[in-house]
Amino acid sequence: MKEELSDQKFNFDPIFDSAFLYEMYENDYQYVEEIFSTTSEGFQPDFEAITAAFTQQDLEALKKAVHKMKPAMGFVGLLSLQQQCQNFEQECAAKQEFKEIIINYHTLLEGLTTAKEKIAAEITRLHSFNNL
Amino acid sequence: MTCVIVEDLQVAADYLSRCCEKSGELEVKGHFTNVQEALPYLNQVTIDLLFLDVEMPGASGFELLDQLAYHPKVILTTSKTEYAYNAFEYKVTDFLKKPFTYQRFQEALQKVKAAQPEAAEGNTEDDHIFIKTDGKLVRLQNNDILYIESMGDYVKFITAEKKYITHNTMKKLEEKISKDHFLKVHRSYIVNINKIADIRENMLFIKGVEIPISKAHKAEVLKRLNIV
Numbered sequence: 001m002k003e004e005l006s007d008q009k010f011n012f013d014p015i016f017d018s019a020f021l022y023e024m025y026e027n028d029y030q031y032v033e034e035i036f037s038t039t040s041e042g043f044q045p046d047f048e049a050i051t052a053a054f055t056q057q058d059l060e061a062l063k064k065a066v067h068k069m070k071p072a073m074g075f076v077g078l079l080s081l082q083q084q085c086q087n088f089e090q091e092c093a094a095k096q097e098f099k100e101i102i103i104n105y106h107t108l109l110e111g112l113t114t115a116k117e118k119i120a121a122e123i124t125r126l127h128s129f130n131n132l
Numbered sequence: 133m134t135c136v137i138v139e140d141l142q143v144a145a146d147y148l149s150r151c152c153e154k155s156g157e158l159e160v161k162g163h164f165t166n167v168q169e170a171l172p173y174l175n176q177v178t179i180d181l182l183f184l185d186v187e188m189p190g191a192s193g194f195e196l197l198d199q200l201a202y203h204p205k206v207i208l209t210t211s212k213t214e215y216a217y218n219a220f221e222y223k224v225t226d227f228l229k230k231p232f233t234y235q236r237f238q239e240a241l242q243k244v245k246a247a248q249p250e251a252a253e254g255n256t257e258d259d260h261i262f263i264k265t266d267g268k269l270v271r272l273q274n275n276d277i278l279y280i281e282s283m284g285d286y287v288k289f290i291t292a293e294k295k296y297i298t299h300n301t302m303k304k305l306e307e308k309i310s311k312d313h314f315l316k317v318h319r320s321y322i323v324n325i326n327k328i329a330d331i332r333e334n335m336l337f338i339k340g341v342e343i344p345i346s347k348a349h350k351a352e353v354l355k356r357l358n359i360v
Contacts, residue, residue, distance in 0.1 A: 023233055024231065024233055024234075031150070034146075035143060035146075035147065038142055038143040038146055039143050041142070042141070042142050042143060064187065064189075067187055067211070067212075068140065068141060068187075070211050071141055071143075071144055071211040071230035071231060072141055072143055072144075074211065074230060074231040075143045075144065075147065075230070075231045082211075086211070
C-alpha cells in the first residue's frame with residue numbers, strides 16, 4: 001500500500017465505522033480516498049438498478065441489485081447500512097408479495113441516499129486532508 | 133503464484149488487487165466482472181489461484197467452476213455466508229466475506245500455500261485410483277492410464293504397459309475419476325486428456341489407437357482442448 005503513511009489520524013464522520021476503517025486501511029488515507037471515490041463512482045448505476053427493479057416490481061432483480069450494493073457499503077465502513085441491505089435482500093427472497101417489502105424499501109432507499117451524500121462529503125474532506 | 137479475480141464490484145476487485153500486490157506473492161493475470169468473460173480466458177491460461185465472487189450478472193461463480201477444464205485453488209469472495217456449504221462441496225480453499233481485512237486475506241493465502249506442496253508431490257486423492265482386478269486392488273496413476281473402454285458390465289483400463297479388466301460400469305466410474313484428467317468422449321470411452329495425440333473429424337488418437345467421439349460429446353471435447 002502507500003509507502004509513507006500519515007502520522008495524523010483522520011476523523012471520519014460518525015456515520016462511518018471509524019474503528020473498522022482504521023483496521024481495514026490503517027492510516028493510508030490516500031487509499032481510503034481512492035476506495036471512497038471508487039465506491040462513489042459505482043454508486044449511481046447500482047442505485048439506479050435498485051430503483052428500476054422496484055419500479056418494475058421485480059423482487060428477484062431487486063434482491064440482486066441490493067446484493068451488489070451491500071459490500072460496497074461495507075468497504076466504506078457503513079456497516080449498519082450493509083446489514084440493512086443484507087436484511088432487505090433476505091426479505092426479498094422470503095416474501096411472495098411485492099407490497100410486503102415496500103416500507104422497508106423506502107427506509108433502505110433513505111439510508112442509501114444519505115450514504116451517497118456522506119460518501120461525497122467524505123471524499124472532499126479526505127482530499128483536503130491528504131493535500132494539507 | 134498467478135491468480136485471476138472474477139468480481140463484479142469494482143471496489144472489491146481493486147481492494148483485492150491491492151492485497152495481492154501487497155503480499156508480494158501473487159501476480160494478478162486478469163480481472164473479469166462476469167463468468168462469460170472469464171471462462172474463455174481461464175480455459176486457455178492455467179493459473180494457480182482464483183478469487184471468485186459467487187453472485188454476478190449472468191452465471192454464478194459456482195457455474196464457472198462447473199465449466200472449468202481444470203481445478204485451480206479457489207478463494208470465494210462473497211458477502212453471503214450462506215454459500216459456505218457450497219464452498220465446502222466445491223472444495224474451495226477459503227471463503228472471504230466482503231469486506232475483509234488484509235490480515236484475513238493473508239490467512240486465506242496461507243491456506244492456499246499450505247495446500248500447494250501436497251498437490252506438487254502428487255499425493256492428492258485425485259492423482260490415482262484403485263481398481264479391483266484378478267482378486268486384488270491395483271493402484272493406477274491417472275497419468276499412466278491412456279483411456280478406459282466400456283465392455284457392458286465390465287470396464288477395461290488401458291495403460292501403455294498393460295490392460296486391466298474390472299467389473300464396473302462407465303456411469304459409476306465417471307463419478308469417481310478425476311475430472312481434471314479424464315473426459316468422456318463416447319458412451320463407451322473415457323480418455324486421458326493429456327494423452328490425446330490428435331483429432332480428426334469424429335475420431336481421436338491415443339498411441340495410434342482410434343477412439344470415436346460421439347456427436348453428443350464433441351462440443352465438450354473441443355471445449356476442453358487447449359486450442360490456440
